[in-house]
Amino acid sequence: MAKPISIEVWNPSGKYRVVSTKSMPGTRWIRLLADNDCRLEICTETKTILSVDDILALIGDRCDVQLTEEWGEVLFSALKRAGGTAFSNMAVGYNNVDVEAANRNGIAVGNTPGVLTETTAELAASLSLAAARRIVEADQFMRAGLYDGWLPHLFVGNLLKGQSVGVIGAGRIGSAYARMMIEGFKMNLIYYDLYQSTRLEKFVTAYGQFLKANGEQPVTWKRAATMEDVLREADVISLHPVLDKTTYHLINPERLAIMKKEAVLVNASRGPVIDEVALVEHLKANPMFRVGLDVFEDEPYMKPGLADMKNAVVVPHIASASKWTREGMATLAALNVLGKIKGYPVWGNPNLVEPFLKEDATPPAACPSIRSGQQAVSQTFDI
Ligand SMILES: NC(=O)c1ccc[n+]([C@@H]2O[C@H](COP(=O)([O-])OP(=O)(O)OC[C@H]3O[C@@H](n4cnc5c(N)ncnc54)[C@H](O)[C@@H]3O)[C@@H](O)[C@H]2O)c1
Numbered sequence: 596m597a598k599p600i601s602i603e604v605w606n607p608s609g610k611y612r613v614v615s616t617k618s619m620p621g622t623r624w625i626r627l628l629a630d631n632d633c634r635l636e637i638c639t640e641t642k643t644i645l646s647v648d649d650i651l652a653l654i655g656d657r658c659d660v661q662l663t664e665e666w667g668e669v670l671f672s673a674l675k676r677a678g679g680t681a682f683s684n685m686a687v688g689y690n691n692v693d694v695e696a697a698n699r700n701g702i703a704v705g706n707t708p709g710v711l712t713e714t715t716a717e718l719a720a721s722l723s724l725a726a727a728r729r730i731v732e733a734d735q736f737m738r739a740g741l742y743d744g745w746l747p748h749l750f751v752g753n754l755l756k757g758q759s760v761g762v763i764g765a766g767r768i769g770s771a772y773a774r775m776m777i778e779g780f781k782m783n784l785i786y787y788d789l790y791q792s793t794r795l796e797k798f799v800t801a802y803g804q805f806l807k808a809n810g811e812q813p814v815t816w817k818r819a820a821t822m823e824d825v826l827r828e829a830d831v832i833s834l835h836p837v838l839d840k841t842t843y844h845l846i847n848p849e850r851l852a853i854m855k856k857e858a859v860l861v862n863a864s865r866g867p868v869i870d871e872v873a874l875v876e877h878l879k880a881n882p883m884f885r886v887g888l889d890v891f892e893d894e895p896y897m898k899p900g901l902a903d904m905k906n907a908v909v910v911p912h913i914a915s916a917s918k919w920t921r922e923g924m925a926t927l928a929a930l931n932v933l934g935k936i937k938g939y940p941v942w943g944n945p946n947l948v949e950p951f952l953k954e955d956a957t958p959p960a961a962c963p964s965i966r967s968g969q970q971a972v973s974q975t976f977d978i
């Protein structure tokens with residue numbers, strides 16, 4: 596029997612027991628559940644990652660729904676035995692969830708797209724700039740008291756304007772990132788995706804015409820036939836695919852070798868998309884090659900050597916960490932499970948979720964985004 600886990604309880608007499616394995620930002624999600632006859636138990640353990648035993652203890656022997664964490668057969672079958680019917684990730688990516696196991700156990704699986712796109716793209720853009728202009732290195736230099744006057748060679752980095760931005764995985768976040776880099780820095784786009792992103796292409800064409808009409812150099816776009824074309828040609832490359840068998844170690848030693856020596860590589864998708872050991876070797880051998888990483892192969896750890904690399908900017912998986920997004924994610928995760936309890940249908944477009952987020956309004960009678968009954972497939976959505 597697993598040891599008891601510390602929890603905070605809201606609406607103790609609620610008919611439906613909802614367990615959140617993490618405290619989530621904001622209070623609206625709590626209100627929505629408590630006002631709808633749910634007894635909400637929020638885990639208050641201080642450790643960041645709960646073990647399977649911890650989660651089994653949280654589920655107990657009667658549980659209606661569960662929010663967040665890493666889930667497979669053991670946990671889904673335990674949830675089923677406890678009478679549970681729904682689970683929601685507080686994330687858009689659900690590569691941590693065995694959807695087939697959930698299906699076998701009749702548990703609905705929710706996720707939270709629609710509120711992360713711009714926030715995550717903005718962090719990828721921040722990493723691109725920070726790496727290209729050596730912001731972190733320069734900040735550390737300044738704080739160490741090493742600055743003793745302006746010098747022509749001090750922290751010289753890369754100009755983005757007029758360079759080419761490469762996007763691998765031009766879905767929701769990849770397309771939003773591309774637009775930021777194109778509109779913000781007048782970069783030319785080269786992208787690789789399994790599907791054509793017509794809306795993104797049309798946007799770049801129209802923006803190019805606008806620039807031309809204003810006497811400026813127009814931006815251009817190109818859909819690459821292979822990923823290698825993007826890696827060879829682009830000055831800044833940002834990775835935004837889903838993580839699956841086709842994208843595991845998509846950036847490997849061979850592909851690193853064909854990139855420009857002064858390229859900037861950004862990853863705010865999933866850590867295993869990059870072979871991180873190979874990346875460390877490449878960073879050592881190519882000091883002008885720079886990376887910006889939000890995600891890591893063995894989170895929360897970095898592969899040996901990465902922390903010592905001055906040409907790497909590293910942040911702890913914060914791409915979706917804006918207040919609006921994180922509170923929105925909590926609300927959507929809560930409404931996914933509440934919707935299942937109430938027997939509501941699934942919302943037509945999980946990317947258009949504003950009606951669920953209006954602070955003082957009653958949310959629609961629907962589950963914002965339920966992924967069960969499907970494999971963990973990628974979804975393309977033109978912005
Ligand atoms: N760092 C974070 O905090 C954070 C936040 C949100 C999302 N994410 C991750 O960002 C990624 C993108 O999310 P999204 O919402 O834009 O997803 P999305 O489904 O809208 O886009 C993913 C795109 O990748 C493409 N793709 C799939 N396999 C590919 C392959 N082999 N080669 C090239 N392209 C391929 C798909 O066709 C799709 O267009 C996911 O991995 C998600 O888990 C990370």
Ligand SMILES: O=C(O)[C@H](O)CO
Nearest residue numbers: 685686687688711915
């Ligand atoms: O997939 C996601 O949503 C992120 O990794 C968490 O922000």
